[in-house]
Structures are given as structure tokens and as C-alpha cells.
């Protein structure tokens with residue numbers, strides 16, 4: 001049994017990690033670290049863990065935590081905070097999976113421009129493996145530090161990756177319109193996230209300037225440069241970068257009154273006529289071997305069919321009239337968008353079957 005710990009344990013992602021890890025057959029939770037609730041019993045804060053093996057767990061302060069005693073540590077902290085803590089933990093023998101945005105960019109000029117934070121550990125950012133399993137499986141297996149992707153980014157990249165090496169796709173024309181449930185914003189108190197502000201309403205926010213625009217565009221272009229070892233790029237290698245050397249992404253997130261789930265609708269122009277059969281073949285070739293990415297041939301995906309699970313579902317429509325492709329991608333932001341993907345990464349690192357502890361299907365109804 002490997003020993004794993006969570007830092008930032010009482011946040012939404014921390015709790016979701018606990019829910020997955022306490023049922024995982026191959027790992028045992030060692031320490032739960034919390035700044036706000038150190039010294040408290042977990043079940044006093046989260047009674048849903050009564051009767052589980054976490055029943056008597058007490059949350060610990062960072063000062064009392066010995067990183068050396070864990071095989072792997074999840075950091076589920078706000079960006080900016082995370083880089084300091086990962087800096088303290090690194091080099092102590094435990095693998096680290098960071099769920100914040102702090103280690104997702106090798107090019108720190110982009111990080112600093114979009115996050116408005118100076119990076120204090122460029123040496124760690126340089127070695128971190130980007131943790132989208134379907135894109136970067138081999139590098140993740142060997143990594144000491146994995147940067148789990150953003151939630152909107154996971155939904156968006158899974159939808160566009162198979163199109164990036166398609167010669168007919170105009171990569172300068174990609175528009176992503178994504179909707180997220182409110183848990184995507186975390187648990188800390190914010191007036192704009194109150195029930196009365198979000199229920200029965202819907203809004204766009206941060207058009208063109210959301211930090212996930214930069215992450216989607218950065219990773220898509222690293223992929224085009226051959227930065228990752230995924231089989232995804234090998235299905236149509238001759239076509240890579242025909243016409244457009246860089247993908248350009250226009251991204252607008254929306255807040256919708258549901259608790260969990262992301263639905264991304266992606267539009268892109270085709271330079272030549274195509275067909276639904278041709279597009280379907282590209283998606284199927286890309287994801288045939290991927291357990292957690294399901295391509296729907298004849299229906300569009302819905303959040304309710306993935307919420308509570310680590311699965312992504314992708315559907316599409318090719319509009320002959322306008323020569324535009326419309327791709328719809330759905331995930332649970334807390335699972336494939338965060339904790340589930342982190343456990344998938346952990347399974348890879350430890351050499352367990354990738355789906356260990358992740359087999360649950362959606363919670364529906």
C-alpha cells in the first residue's frame with residue numbers, strides 16, 4: 001500500500017480527493033493537511049466520512065507534516081500559494097501532484113503575464129510534467145512533479161486535440177464557449193457565488209482574458225511542436241501544421257446554476273469540405289484506446305451523463321452549409337477536471353491500472 005497525503009484538504013478538490021482515495025484499493029491516506037482547520041476532526045467538518053476509515057482522522061498543520069513519510073502528496077491549494085508549498089516539499093522523496101495553475105507552463109513569461117504572479121520556482125516549473133494523461137502519459141509516469149490541468153482546459157483540449165493535426169482545420173479560428181458549475185470556483189466565500197446570485201441565472205465572465213485561454217493555447221501549441229509523447233499526434237503526422245503553425249484560441253467561460261460539470265462548445269472553420277464520417281474517424285483514432293474519453297457518434301453529450309465520474313464525453317456536428325465544425329465536450333470539473341484526473345495520474349506513476357478507484361459511472365438521476 002502506498003501512502004498518500006493531501007494539502008489543502010478541506011477545499012472542494014481536497015474533499016473530492018479524499019472521497020476517491022479512501023476507496024482506492026492500492027493506497028492509504030496518511031495525512032490530511034489544513035491551514036484553516038488543523039487540529040479538528042475530519043468528521044466534525046465533513047460528516048459524510050463517518051463510518052469510513054477516515055472516521056478518526058484529525059487534520060494536521062503544515063508545520064507538523066513530514067513529507068518524507070508519504071509516497072505521494074496532492075497539493076490542492078490556490079495558485080501562488082501552491083508554488084511556495086511545492087517548493088518546501090520537493091526533494092524530500094515524495095512524488096507531488098499539484099492541482100493549481102502554478103506548474104502548468106514551462107514558459108514562465110506566459111504564466112507571469114496571465115496570472116500576475118512572479119514564479120519563485122522556475123527550476124520546478126521546468127521539470128513538471130503536464131498532467132493530461134491522454135496527451136502526456138509517458139512523461140507523467142517518470143515525473144516527480146505533475147501539474148494537473150485546469151478544468152476548463154481539460155474539457156477544451158480533449159475536444160480540440162484530434163483536430164489540431166487535421167489538415168482541413170483552420171487553427172486560427174477556434175472559439176471555445178464553456179459553461180461551468182459553481183463548484184469550479186472553489187469553496188471560499190465570494191459574494192458573486194452566493195445561491196441568490198447564481199441560482200436561476202447565467203453569465204459570461206472574463207471573455208478573452210481568462211487565464212485558461214492561455215493554458216489551452218499554450219498546450220495546444222506545445223502539442224503542435226511535438227512536445228508530448230502521446231499517440232494522439234501520430235495518427236495523422238503528415239498533416240500537422242499545414243497552413244497554420246499556431247493555434248489561436250478565443251475562450252469565454254460562463255457560470256451556470258449547477259453544482260458540478262463543464263460543457264464546452266467549440267467552433268472551428270474548415271478550409272475544405274469534410275464529412276461527419278471523416279471527423280468521426282479522427283476522433284475515434286485519437287481516443288479508441290482511451291477508457292476515460294468517450295466519443296459519441298450519434299448524440300451530443302450532456303453533463304448529467306458524466307457528473308460524478310472521471311469520464312469525458314465528446315460529440316460533434318459538421319455544418320456543411322457554413323463549413324464549420326461544432327464540437328461539444330463534457331466533464332465533471334471536480335473529477336476529470338481535477339481530483340479524478342489527479343488519481344489517474346497517481347495510478348500511472350505507481351504503475352497501477354489507470355482506472356483503479358475511478359470506475360464509477362455518472363450519478364444519474
Ligand SMILES: NC(=O)C1=CN([C@@H]2O[C@H](COP(=O)(O)OP(=O)(O)OC[C@H]3O[C@@H](n4cnc5c(N)ncnc54)[C@H](OP(=O)(O)O)[C@@H]3O)[C@@H](O)[C@H]2O)C=CC1
Nearest residue numbers: 008010011012013034035036076077100151184186187338
Ligand atoms: N474546483 C474545481 O473544479 C477545480 C479547482 N482547481 C484548482 O485546484 C485548487 C484547489 O481548488 P478548490 O479546492 O476548488 O479551492 P478551494 O478554495 O475550495 O480550496 C482551497 C483550499 O486551499 C487551502 N488554502 C486556501 N488559502 C490558503 C493559504 N493561503 N495557505 C494555505 N492553504 C490555503 C484551504 O484549505 P485548508 O484550509 O484546509 O488548508 C482551501 O480550502 C486551486 O488551485 C483550483 O484553482 C483545478 C481544477 C478544478
Ligand SMILES: CC(=O)N[C@@H](CCC(=O)OP(=O)(O)O)C(=O)O
Nearest residue numbers: 100101149150151180181184185
Ligand atoms: C466557475 C469558476 O469560477 N471556475 C474557475 C475555474 C478555476 C480553476 O479551477 O482554475 P485552475 O484549474 O486553473 O486552478 C475560474 O473561472 O476561475
